[in-house]
Amino acid sequence: MSFFPGQDPEFGDAQSCNAVSQLxxxxxxxxxxxxxxxxxxxxxxxxxxxxxxxxxxxxxRFGGNGEALDVKPHPHIGLSTVTYLTTGEIGHRDTLGNHTVIRPGDVNLMTAGRGIVHSERTPEDLRQRPHALSGVQTWLALPESDEETDPTFGHTEKNALPTISEAGVSGRVVLGDFCGLKADVRTFTDTLFVDLALRPGARFSFPAEHEERAIYVLEGEVEIAGDRFGPEQLLVLAPLETITISGSGEHGCRLMLFGGAALEKPRHIWWNFVSSSKERIEQAKEDWRQGRFGLVPGDEAEFVPLPGR
Incomplete structure (x- = not known):
C-alpha cells in the first residue's frame, strides 16, 4: 500500500448527534x-x-492506451498496510518476492515491521483497455513490541472472509471480530474492519465491542440517530454505545466500519514510516537514501525517492 501525496483532512461541522463524536x-x-x-x-x-x-x-476511470496506476517501489516500517478494493485490480510486488493481484472483496495485509519495499501497479492485461478503480488503503500502527517484527505479506480472497446477510443488509468482515464473526487474517491488536451495504430504509445495530470505532461513507447516505451523513465523510462514533445505522436516500449506502483498541502510546508518522521513536524514523530515512531496504523482484528499475531529495 502506498502513501499518496494527499492533503491533510479537515473537520466539518460540530457533531449532529450524540452517537457521532467527530465529523x-x-x-x-x-x-x-x-x-x-x-x-x-x-x-x-x-x-x-x-x-x-x-x-x-x-x-x-482509466481510458486504456496505457493509462494506469503506477506506484513505484517505496519503503515502509512499523505498520501493516491494508488494501481493499471495491472496483478494479492492483498488482502487488514486494521485497519478499510476493507477486499478487488483488480484486474487489479480497484483502492484502502487508506487515512492514523492521522494513519492506513494495510497488502497486495496474496489471498488464488491463492497461490497454478502459477500466475503473476504487477502494481504500489503510495503515495499522503496530504495537511497540512488534514494530521490529520480520516483514510478512498475506493475501486473502473474498470467499474466505465471513459475510453478513440480513434483511436489506449485506457485508463482509475484512479484519477482526464483528457480531460473532471473525476474519481469518492476522492482526497484532484488537482490530475492526467491515464492509457494509444497506438498502434504503434498512436498519442495522451493533454493540460497542471495540474501544474506538468510525464509519467512512463510500456511497449514498447513512442515517444515525435521525441525522443523515453523505458520501466521503468520516464519522468517529461515540464510545461505549450501541449504534444503529440505516440506509437513507434513493439508493441506501455503502460504508466501511473500522477501529479497534487504542494504542498504548502516540506514534510518529513521516512519509511511509510509522514508529514510536523519532530516532527510528531518522534511521529509516537514511536506510532508504543508502539503498539498504533491498529491491523488489520484477520491479527493480524504478523507485520513489525520499521526499525533499
Whole structure:
C-alpha cells in the first residue's frame, strides 16, 4: 500500500448527534487524474484504534492506451498496510518476492515491521483497455513490541472472509471480530474492519465491542440517530454505545466500519514510516537514501525517492 501525496483532512461541522463524536471531511488530491481523499491522520484525530492512515482511492476511470496506476517501489516500517478494493485490480510486488493481484472483496495485509519495499501497479492485461478503480488503503500502527517484527505479506480472497446477510443488509468482515464473526487474517491488536451495504430504509445495530470505532461513507447516505451523513465523510462514533445505522436516500449506502483498541502510546508518522521513536524514523530515512531496504523482484528499475531529495 502506498502513501499518496494527499492533503491533510479537515473537520466539518460540530457533531449532529450524540452517537457521532467527530465529523472529518477528507481533503481531495488529484494524482495524475486519480483522486485520493485522505481522512486520517488529521491534527485533531490521529488514530481510530490502530488505524493511523485512511485513504479513499477513486472512484476513477482509466481510458486504456496505457493509462494506469503506477506506484513505484517505496519503503515502509512499523505498520501493516491494508488494501481493499471495491472496483478494479492492483498488482502487488514486494521485497519478499510476493507477486499478487488483488480484486474487489479480497484483502492484502502487508506487515512492514523492521522494513519492506513494495510497488502497486495496474496489471498488464488491463492497461490497454478502459477500466475503473476504487477502494481504500489503510495503515495499522503496530504495537511497540512488534514494530521490529520480520516483514510478512498475506493475501486473502473474498470467499474466505465471513459475510453478513440480513434483511436489506449485506457485508463482509475484512479484519477482526464483528457480531460473532471473525476474519481469518492476522492482526497484532484488537482490530475492526467491515464492509457494509444497506438498502434504503434498512436498519442495522451493533454493540460497542471495540474501544474506538468510525464509519467512512463510500456511497449514498447513512442515517444515525435521525441525522443523515453523505458520501466521503468520516464519522468517529461515540464510545461505549450501541449504534444503529440505516440506509437513507434513493439508493441506501455503502460504508466501511473500522477501529479497534487504542494504542498504548502516540506514534510518529513521516512519509511511509510509522514508529514510536523519532530516532527510528531518522534511521529509516537514511536506510532508504543508502539503498539498504533491498529491491523488489520484477520491479527493480524504478523507485520513489525520499521526499525533499
Amino acid at each position: 472529518i471531511i477528507p481533503r481531495t488530491s488529484d494524482i495524475g487524474g486519480f483522486e485520493v481523499r485522505r481522512a486520517l491522520p488529521t491534527i485533531k484525530r490521529r488514530l481510530v484504534g490502530p488505524f493511523i492512515f485512511f485513504d479513499r482511492m477513486g472512484p476513477a
